[in-house]
Amino acid sequence: MSQSLRRMQYAVRGEVVLKADKLAAEGRKITYTNVGNPHAVGQQPITFYRQVLALCDLPASCGVDHPNASQLFPLDVLERARELRGIVGKGGTGSYTNSQGLAGIRKHVAEYILNRDGHSAYEGDIFLTNGASTGIEFILNGLISHDHDAIMIPIPQYPIYSALITKLGGRKIGYELDEELGWTVTEGELQRRLNEAKAKKLNVKGMALINPGNPTGQVLQRKDLEMICRFCARNGILLMADEVYQRNVYVKDRKFISAKKIAVETPGCENLELVSFHSTSKGLIGECGRRGGYMELHCIDPYVQSQIYKLASSALCSGVDGQLMTSLMVKGPAEGSDSYTLFVEEERAIFQSLQRRAKKMVDGLNRIDGITCNQAEGAMYAFPRVIIPQSAVDAAEASDQTPDTLYALSLLEETGICVVPASGFGQKKGRIGFRTTFLPPEDDLEVAIGEMARHHNFFCQKYS
Ligand SMILES: Cc1ncc(COP(=O)(O)O)c(C=O)c1O
Structure with a gap:
């Protein structure tokens, strides 16, 4: 096989995640914060998108041309679905398109x-x-x-x-x-x-x-x-x-x-x-x-x-x-259209919650003695730096692991929280840390931060 493929590494779904999957298969509750996958951890889809997508996929007679369609769907949703069906053309959503896209x-x-x-x-x-x-x-x-x-x-x-x-x-x-x-x-x-x-x-x-x-x-x-x-x-x-x-x-x-x-x-x-x-x-x-x-x-x-x-x-x-x-x-719903108010409300709720969670995660991590984290100005992640005892670094090296992999595996085993070691993102040697998303629901996030603090003390004591 290709030796380049063998050499390739992809930490976001790497060793720590494989271990988490194994524990999950054995019945352990795992909090996956390793990947930016919002719906997998509870974010709800935006209604307008799903309505239009459904109408693009459904045969016209069951959807856009159904006699009751206008009672089931807002007018702008029906219009948007008709526009997109026109763009997709006669072959419908099951056909190949132009290679560059429609x-x-x-x-x-x-x-x-x-x-x-x-x-x-x-x-x-x-x-x-x-x-x-x-x-x-x-x-x-x-x-x-x-x-x-x-x-x-x-x-x-x-x-x-x-x-x-x-x-x-x-x-x-x-x-x-x-x-x-x-x-x-x-x-x-x-x-x-x-x-x-x-x-x-x-x-x-x-x-x-x-x-x-x-x-x-x-x-x-x-x-x-x-x-x-x-x-x-x-x-x-x-x-x-x-x-x-x-x-x-x-x-x-x-x-x-x-x-x-x-x-x-x-x-x-x-x-x-x-x-x-x-x-x-x-x-x-x-x-x-x-x-x-x-x-x-x-x-x-x-x-x-x-x-x-x-x-x-x-x-x-x-x-x-x-x-x-x-x-x-x-191209979301036009201002003033039937779907507009709900769409704006749904977007606002998601945005404000992400904003609160970003702050909650970073503030929570910074309250832990031995962990520091820059503000998450954007995206979906906190990337804290962790200070651990030298004996933990030595133990990791002795077992041919990076220190942050040792830390992340310990966090997983102790708390069920799955993060990605910072070295998986190419972080320079000597900077130990991990990446965690702040996507889990707000209450779960609160619990996760408490568990991270408990684990950090446990880990430092174990290796001190
Ligand atoms: C910076 C960045 N680029 C690209 C991607 C790939 O995302 P997708 O292929 O799902 O668009 C991701 C996914 O997490 C990402 O974080």
């Missing part, structure tokens, strides 16, 4: 980007993907052809990047996010890492930027985004802007700004090659299982774009369910 839905995405950024977008530059993941995979596939091809990735990072780069046989160049500076990156750090890569004769082709950050939760400010975009433009590096958490910003003094907006507005970025990713898995939707998402190609050479199209064609097309969900994500 043109009518790509148009909705382009309109969304125009409204968000104030700059035009073109349906021809949009690819509908199975979540953000397949888009990321397409682009990495397009960049990496041998072991001198390198991609800059944040440290810590969401491990799909390290996993896919390893699988494709490329090289990772980590650039460190500075915990003391609220997980931002400096230009000096980027330049240092690029120089090191060049000294090793590596060809740095791309750079991943996750904003808002996973696992670190920071929301980048305009000046940082400008610096990053200029750096990539100056050095001919394609920027992969992973913006799946663009609706998940919880603090008043931060606002999501897209890399595309910066690329268009910033002098020195005229030639920046940029691919931006978005997804229906996160935000206030959380419909991870539908596998909806898109990528927008900006300033990419038409020949290269045609090769990406060829790659997308080899995967036939993204799932129609996800394509429909993507349309709904970018």
